[in-house]
Amino acid sequence: MRIFNYSKILFFKHFEKLIACVAAILIVILLFQSMSMMNVNAKNVSSGNVTQATVSSGKKVGNSKKIVKKKVKSKAKKKSKSKKKLKAKNKKKSKQKSKAKNKKKSKTKSRTKKTTTYKKTGNIVVDRLNSVTLKPDKFLSGKNEKILEKHLDKIVDDDMSNYQKAKTCYDYLINNTYYSYCGWGNAIESVLENGYGTCTEYSYVYMAMMRYLGFNAKTVDGSTAMAAGGYGYHMWTEVKLGGNTYVFDPQVEDDMSYGKINYYRFCKSYSEVPGSYIKQ
DSSP: OHHHHHHHHHHHHSHHHHHHHHHHHHHHHHHHHHHHHHHHHHHHHHHHHHHHHHHHHHHHHHHHHHHHHHHHHHHHHHHHHHHHHHHHHHHHHHHHHHHHHHHHHHHHHHHHSOOOOOOOOSOHHHHHHHTSOOOOOOOOOHHHHHHHHHHHHHHOOTTOOHHHHHHHHHHHHHHHOEEOGGGTTOHHIIIIIIOEEOHHHHHHHHHHHHHHHTOEEEEEEEEEEOTTSSEEEEEEEEEEETTEEEEEOHHHHHHHHTTSOOOTTEEEOGGGSTTSEEEO
């Protein structure tokens, strides 16, 4: 009985302390529960962020793929455009080349046509040259022919008369050539491309021009009267017109011109320049 009474006294004496301990234990349990809940939420949030991040990264990857595809497509388009431009340029060039070739052919063909009959003008030289029918003689080949035809195409017009064609070539040689011994070897190239030659080159090139135009021309060796007296070796061009032979001498004419061509040796009969030439 005493023990029971003593235990009651102790229980009531320490009741407040027991309640405080129980409350503390409950608070600790609650704290642990709340902390665990917070950790779970944090994990869920972090996992949600990760999924969002992965989704966003997936979107980024998808977008980057689309951008790459667009870039590839744009490059392909650019390549196709550049190819089209190149094709167009090549077409244009080929057309221009074909036009130039056709033009050249038409010029060559027109030079091979027979000339029309011209009315007499009263000028002896003009009527002599216009009286003949032109029959072109293409006796050159290769590089020399190309050079000659290039210069003829540049200076001779299809609508010119025989006289105008012969005079134009005569003037062209005199105005664009000077006397020099460096031209030996290739007369066509020396005179027409480099612009120099001796009487040999002058006369040969003029003869070639006249034959390509259709005149009956040749070169002649011999001697010519010198300004200082006597005779010296010389070469000149002869052209047959209506059964008669005429002198064409662009090199001597060049010496006598002094800036102005007087045509003293252009389409002259030997009787019109007496004592000036001795044939070999």
